[in-house]
Amino acid sequence: MEEVIKVEHLTKDYGSGRGVFDINFNVHKGEVFGFVGTNGSGKTTIIRHIMGFLKARQGSVKVLNMDAWHNSCEIKQYVEYIPGEIAFPDLDNGITFLKNYAEMLNLKSMDKANALIKKLQLDPSANLKRMSKGMKQKTAIVASFMADKDILILDEPSTGLDPLMRETFLDLILEEKKNGKTILMSSQMFDELEITCDRVALIFNGKIVDIADINALKNSDVKYYKIEFNNSLDYERFKKLKYDVVRIQEQYNQVTIKISDEEVPNLLKKLKAYDLKFISEVKYNLEKYFRDILSKYREEKNV
Amino acid sequence: MFSKALFKQTAKANWIKWFAVTVATCVMLAIVIIVLGNLGINNIRDSLKQVFTQANQEAYLKDNAVDLYTLYVTTAETNDQMDTFAGMGYTMIENLLTNYDNEVANYELENGVAPDESVKKQIANNIASAFVETNGNMIKMFAPNTDLDELKVLLINVLLAHDKNVDLSGKELLMEGYYLTVYDNAYAIAIEEGKTDDEALNEANQARIHAGEIVEELATVGKQTDYSDYALIYANKSMYNQVYEMQISAGASEDEAKQNAVVVKVLSNTAINTYTLWLTEGKTPEDAKIEATKSISDQIEDEKVVEALQELGNMDVYGLIIGSIFYRIAGLLLPMVFVIMVANGLLAGQVDSGSMAYVLSTPTKRRAVTTTQMAYLLYALFSMFLLVTVVSVVSVWIVGGNNFAINYSEILLFNLGAFITMFAFAGFCFMCSAIFNRTKYSLSIGGGITIFMLVCTILGLFGSDVVPSAMRIEAMNFFNYLSLITFFDTTSILAGTLSYLWKFGILAGIGIVTFIIGVFCFDKKDLPL
Numbered sequence: 001m002e003e004v005i006k007v008e009h010l011t012k013d014y015g016s017g018r019g020v021f022d023i024n025f026n027v028h029k030g031e032v033f034g035f036v037g038t039n040g041s042g043k044t045t046i047i048r049h050i051m052g053f054l055k056a057r058q059g060s061v062k063v064l065n066m067d068a069w070h071n072s073c074e075i076k077q078y079v080e081y082i083p084g085e086i087a088f089p090d091l092d093n094g095i096t097f098l099k100n101y102a103e104m105l106n107l108k109s110m111d112k113a114n115a116l117i118k119k120l121q122l123d124p125s126a127n128l129k130r131m132s133k134g135m136k137q138k139t140a141i142v143a144s145f146m147a148d149k150d151i152l153i154l155d156e157p158s159t160g161l162d163p164l165m166r167e168t169f170l171d172l173i174l175e176e177k178k179n180g181k182t183i184l185m186s187s188q189m190f191d192e193l194e195i196t197c198d199r200v201a202l203i204f205n206g207k208i209v210d211i212a213d214i215n216a217l218k219n220s221d222v223k224y225y226k227i228e229f230n231n232s233l234d235y236e237r238f239k240k241l242k243y244d245v246v247r248i249q250e251q252y253n254q255v256t257i258k259i260s261d262e263e264v265p266n267l268l269k270k271l272k273a274y275d276l277k278f279i280s281e282v283k284y285n286l287e288k289y290f291r292d293i294l295s296k297y298r299e300e301k302n303v
Numbered sequence: 304m305f306s307k308a309l310f311k312q313t314a315k316a317n318w319i320k321w322f323a324v325t326v327a328t329c330v331m332l333a334i335v336i337i338v339l340g341n342l343g344i345n346n347i348r349d350s351l352k353q354v355f356t357q358a359n360q361e362a363y364l365k366d367n368a369v370d371l372y373t374l375y376v377t378t379a380e381t382n383d384q385m386d387t388f389a390g391m392g393y394t395m396i397e398n399l400l401t402n403y404d405n406e407v408a409n410y411e412l413e414n415g416v417a418p419d420e421s422v423k424k425q426i427a428n429n430i431a432s433a434f435v436e437t438n439g440n441m442i443k444m445f446a447p448n449t450d451l452d453e454l455k456v457l458l459i460n461v462l463l464a465h466d467k468n469v470d471l472s473g474k475e476l477l478m479e480g481y482y483l484t485v486y487d488n489a490y491a492i493a494i495e496e497g498k499t500d501d502e503a504l505n506e507a508n509q510a511r512i513h514a515g516e517i518v519e520e521l522a523t524v525g526k527q528t529d530y531s532d533y534a535l536i537y538a539n540k541s542m543y544n545q546v547y548e549m550q551i552s553a554g555a556s557e558d559e560a561k562q563n564a565v566v567v568k569v570l571s572n573t574a575i576n577t578y579t580l581w582l583t584e585g586k587t588p589e590d591a592k593i594e595a596t597k598s599i600s601d602q603i604e605d606e607k608v609v610e611a612l613q614e615l616g617n618m619d620v621y622g623l624i625i626g627s628i629f630y631r632i633a634g635l636l637l638p639m640v641f642v643i644m645v646a647n648g649l650l651a652g653q654v655d656s657g658s659m660a661y662v663l664s665t666p667t668k669r670r671a672v673t674t675t676q677m678a679y680l681l682y683a684l685f686s687m688f689l690l691v692t693v694v695s696v697v698s699v700w701i702v703g704g705n706n707f708a709i710n711y712s713e714i715l716l717f718n719l720g721a722f723i724t725m726f727a728f729a730g731f732c733f734m735c736s737a738i739f740n741r742t743k744y745s746l747s748i749g750g751g752i753t754i755f756m757l758v759c760t761i762l763g764l765f766g767s768d769v770v771p772s773a774m775r776i777e778a779m780n781f782f783n784y785l786s787l788i789t790f791f792d793t794t795s796i797l798a799g800t801l802s803y804l805w806k807f808g809i810l811a812g813i814g815i816v817t818f819i820i821g822v823f824c825f826d827k828k829d830l831p832l
Contacts, residue, residue: 051664053830073668081664083832087657090316090648100315103308104665143661 002029004151004182005050009059012045020045020206023059027184032177034193035186036290037203043186044084046203047155050184051081063151080144084155084186086136094124094131094139098146105147113146119168133160141169145176152176154185158192170195190287202290210293217289221261224282229253230275238274243267256282306667306675313679317645324641325687328634329694335629336695339621340702361570365596368538368571369578371513373588374485375534378517383526385477395438396461396477402430403462423466424459431458460484478518486511513541535575542571611773619769619797621708626793627769630717631724632761635788638687638725639757643750645683646732649676650825651745660832673737673822680729684722692718713796720791720807727787727810728753730817737821740831759786769794787813 005027013019020042027033035043048054049061052072061068063075091097098113117124122138131139137160144152158166173196177183187193193200194214202209224246229235235253239245247256259267271279406426410418418426435455442454461480468479489510493503517537524533546567550560574595581591650673653659662672695714699707709717735749759782764770766779783789790810795803 048830048832051660051832053660053663053832055829072663073666076664076666079664081660083657083660083664085657087660089312089653089658089661091312092315096315100308100312101661101665103311104306104662104667106666144664 003027004029004031004064005033005184006062006065007046007050007059008062010046010049010056010061011058012049012054013057017205020203023208025201025208025211027182029182030177030180031199032173032183032185032197034197034200035184035203036188036190036193036200036286037186041203042206043203044155045206047084047153047184047186050153051079052076078149079151079153080147080149081152082140082144082154082157086140088128088136088139091128093127094122097128097139098124098143101143102146107147110146112148113142116142116145116172119172120165134162134165137161138165141172145172150181152181152183152185154183156186156188158187158189166192190285190290194286200286202293204294204297209297210290212286212289212293214286217284217286220284222284223259223261223264224256224284224288225259225267225279226254226256226282227271227279228277230277234274234276241270253277304668304671304674305678306662306671309662309667309672309675310679313649313676317648317679317683320641320644321683321687324637325690328637328687328691332629332634332691333694333698335625335633336698336707337701339624340698340707362596364542364567364570365574366592368542368574369592369595370510371538371541372534372575372578374510374513375517375537376530378481378485378514379521379524379527379530379533381481382478382518382521385474385481386526395434399430399434399458399462400465403427403465406430407466423463427459427462427466430462431455434458456484456487457481460487482511482514485514516541531579535572535579538575539568539571543568611771614771614773619708622793622797623769625709625714626717626797627764627767630721631788631791631793632757632764634691634721635724635757638684638721639728639753641687642680642684642725642729642732643746643753646680646729646736646749647742647745649680649733649736650821651736651739652742654740654830654832655742657832659830663830663832669826670822673825677733677818677822680733681726684725684729688718688722688725691721709797716796716803717793720793720796720803723807723810723814724788724791726814727790727817728756730814730821734817734821734824737825738828740828756786756788759783760788763789767794 003026005025007023007025010023011019011021013021018040023042023046025033035046037043045054049056050063050068052068052075055069064078066075068075088097089100091100098110102110102113116122120138120141122135122142124139124142126135128136128139137157141157144154158169161169170192173183173185177196183196185193185196197214199211199213201211227238229238230253232253235250235255239248239255244258245255246258248254403426406429407418407423410422410426432455435451435458439451442451457477457480459480460483461477464479464483465476486507490503490507493506494500498506520533520537524530527533543564547560547564550563551557555563578591578595581594582588586594650659653662659672663669692715695718696711699709699711699714705711732745732749732753736745739745739748762779763781763783763786764779765774765776766781767775767783787810790806792803792806795801795806
C-alpha cells in the first residue's frame with residue numbers, strides 16, 4: 001500500500017511538557033485518517049509539521065516521499081488545507097477571496113467551486129469580516145475542496161457548522177473518499193470520525209496513545225448490554241454472576257455488561273430467572289473504545 | 304520568486320492607506336511651498352540683514368571721513384613746514400641730492416649695472432640717516448616740534464622722488480616726497496586692516512590724489528594757524544562728491560544721488576565732530592577714531608548678541624521650513640505610519656491572524672512571499688514619493704521656479720533623500736515583521752523605534768545648526784545621534800556640499816541589509832498557522 005503521509009519519531013518539545021513527542025503514523029493512499037484528542041493535545045502541531053509550517057526538532061515528516069519542511073512548496077501542489085483557526089486575507093468579500101485564491105492555485109475552472117457553494121448553501125458575496133463562524137468555515141471548505149487535489153488536510157473542519165450542514169459536509173468527505181482522495185482530519189467529534197475515517201489516532205498529551213481501526217471496531221464481536229431489574233434482590237443476585245460489568249447504576253438497579261457474541265444466547269437463558277424491567281444493547285463505539293484505552297493508559301502512566 | 308496573485312491581493316488590501324497618505328502628504332507639501340512662496344517670510348530676515356550691511360557701510364564711511372580730515376590737517380601742516388624748510392635749508396637738501404646722485408653713480412661703476420629699487424632705497428636711507436644724525440640737534444633747536452623719525456622718512460622719500468624726476472626742485476620736490484610718505488602710510492594701514500594688495504594699492508593711490516587736491520586747495524586758503532574748520536569742510540564736501548558720483552554712475556537719478564550724498568555728508572560731519580571732540584578730551588588720535596567710527600553692531604557690547612542677530616539675519620527660513628521641518632519631519636510622519644502599518648500587515652499581521660495559511664497552502668515558496676511583499680512595499684513607497692516629487696516640482700514652478708529660495712535640483716534631492724530615508728525605515732519595519740509572529744511585537748519594535756527616531760529628530764532640531772543660535776539649545780543636538788533621519792542631510796544639500804551622498808549611501812545600505820535579513824529570517828522560522 002502506498003504511503004502518502006509518513007511521520008516517524010516526530011518530536012517538537014516546547015518545554016514544560018508541551019509539544020509532541022515521538023509521533024509515528026502513516027496515512028495510506030485513499031485512506032481517511034482521523035485525529036482525536038483533547039484541546040492542546042498536539043493535533044494541530046502535527047498538522048503544521050505536515051504542512052511545512054513548523055520544522056521538526058527530531059524525526060521526519062514526509063508527504064509523497066518528500067520532506068515536509070524542505071519541499072513544502074512542491075508538496076502544496078498535491079495538498080489542500082483547512083486551518084484550525086480560519087482567518088482570511090484582508091479582502092472585501094468571499095468572491096474576491098475565492099477568485100484570488102484560485103489565481104494563486106493556478107486554478108482555471110471555478111466549476112467545482114460553484115458546485116460546492118451550491119451544495120453548502122453559501123453566499124460568497126458576503127463581507128469576509130462580518131461572516132459568522134459557520135459561514136467562514138463553509139468558505140474555507142469551498143476554498144480547500146475546489147482545487148480537487150489528492151490530499152486533504154483538515155484541522156477541525158466541521159466546527160461552527162450547524163447539524164444539518166455538518167451532515168452535508170460529512171457526505172462531501174465520503175464522496176471525496178470515494179474519488180480516491182487521501183484525507184487527514186482532526187476532530188473533537190467521535191461520531192463524525194467514526195462515519196468517515198478508516199483509522200483514527202488518539203492523541204493525548206502530545207503522544208499517540210492508540211490508533212483504532214474503525215472497520216475492526218464496527219465488526220467487533222464484543223457487545224454491551226444494559227440491563228435493569230425491577231427489584232434490588234434480582235439486581236444483587238445478577239451482580240454475583242461472573243459477567244464483565246462495565247458500569248453500575250445502583251439507584252436504578254441497572255448494570256451494563258460486556259459480552260461476546262457467542263455468549264448472548266446463554267445470557268438470555270439465564271435472564272429468564274430474573275424480573276427484568278428492560279434489556280437493551282448499547283452500541284460499542286469509538287468513544288467507548290477510547291475511553292477504555294485512555295483509562296487504562298492513565299492507570300499505567302499514573303497521569 | 305514572485306507571485307502576481309499575492310501582489311494583487313496585497314495591493315487590494317492596502318490601496319486605501321496608500322491613497323490617503325499620498326494625498327495628505329502631497330497637499331501638505333503644496334500648501335507649505337505655495338504659501339511660503341507668496342508670504343515673503345524672509346522680510347524680517349532681510350531687514351535685519353540690511354541693518355548689518357548698513358552698519359558696516361556706516362563704519363566704512365565714517366572711517367573715510369575721519370581719514371580725510373586728518374589727511375587735510377597733516378597735509379596743511381606739512382605744507383607750511385615745507386615752506387619754511389624750503390627757504391631755510393634747501394641748500395642742505397641740495398647737498399643730499401648730490402650725495403645721492405654720486406652714490407648711485409658709484410654703485411653703477413662698481414657693479415656695472417644700475418642699482419635696483421631696493422638698493423636705491425638703501426642708499427637713500429643711508430644718506431637720510433647720516434643727515435638726521437649730524438643735524439638732528441640743530442633742527443630741534445629751530446623747530447622743537449619736529450619728529451626726527453618722520454623727518455628721516457620724509458627725506459628718504461624726497462630722495463626717491465628726486466630719483467624719479469630730476470627736474471623737480473625746491474618745495475615741489477619736498478611735497479613730492481610727502482606724497483610718497485602719504486602713499487606708503489595708506490598702503491601699510493590698508494594691509495594691516497586685512498585688505499588685499501589690490502585694494503591697499505587703490506586706497507594708497509586715493510590718499511595720494513587727495514593729498515594733491517588738498518595742497519591745491521591750500522593755495523586758495525592761505526596760511527592759517529588752525530586748519531580744523533577747513534579740514535571739516537573739505538572732508539564733508541569730498542565725501543559728498545564721492546557718493547554723488549558713485550550713485551550717478553550706478554544709475555541712480557540725480558535727486559536720489561543727492562539725497563544719499565547728503566546722508567553721507569551728515570554721517571561724515573558727525574564722525575569728524577565726534578573725533579575732534581574726543582581729541583580735545585585728551586584721547587589719542589587712534590582711540591578717538593575708534594569712538595568716532597562706531598556703528599550699530601559696535602555699539603552692542605555683547606559679542607554673542609551681535610553674532611546671534613547676524614545669524615538671524617543670515618538664516619535660511621525656506622531651507623529650515625521646507626528642508627528640515629517638512630522633508631525630515633512633517634512629510635515623513637504619514638509615510639512612516641503607512642510603512643509601519645503595511646509592513647506589519649505584510650507578514651507578521653498575516654501570520655498572527657492566520658491568513659498567511661491561505662498563501663502558504665498554495666504552491667508559493669516562502670521566499671516568493673517575502674520578495675513579493677517587499678516588492679509591494681517598495682512599489683508603494685516609490686509611487687508615493689514619485690507623486691510627492693511631481694507635486695513639489697509643480698509647486699516650486701508655481702512660486703517662481705529657480706527664482707524661489709529652493710531651486711529644482713534642491714527640491715529633487717529633498718524628495719530623493721526622503722525616499723531613501725523611508726527605504727531604510729521600510730527595511731527595518733519589514734525585518735521586524737518577518738522576525739516576529741505576533742503583531743504586538745512587530746509593531747512595538749518596528750513601529751516603536753521608527754517613531755522614536757522621528758521624535759528624536761524633532762527634539763534634535765532645536766540643537767541643530769539650522770536653528771539660529773538665539774533659539775538653539777546645544778544639548779538637544781544629542782538627540783540627532785539617536786535618529787537615522789540625521790543621515791538625511793538637508794543642510795548639506797542646501798549648502799551644495801557633497802557629504803549628503805555618502806549619508807544617502809548609509810541609509811540605502813541599512814535598507815538593503817534589513818530587507819535581506821527579513822527575507823532569510825522568514826525562510827527559516829516556524830509559523831503557527
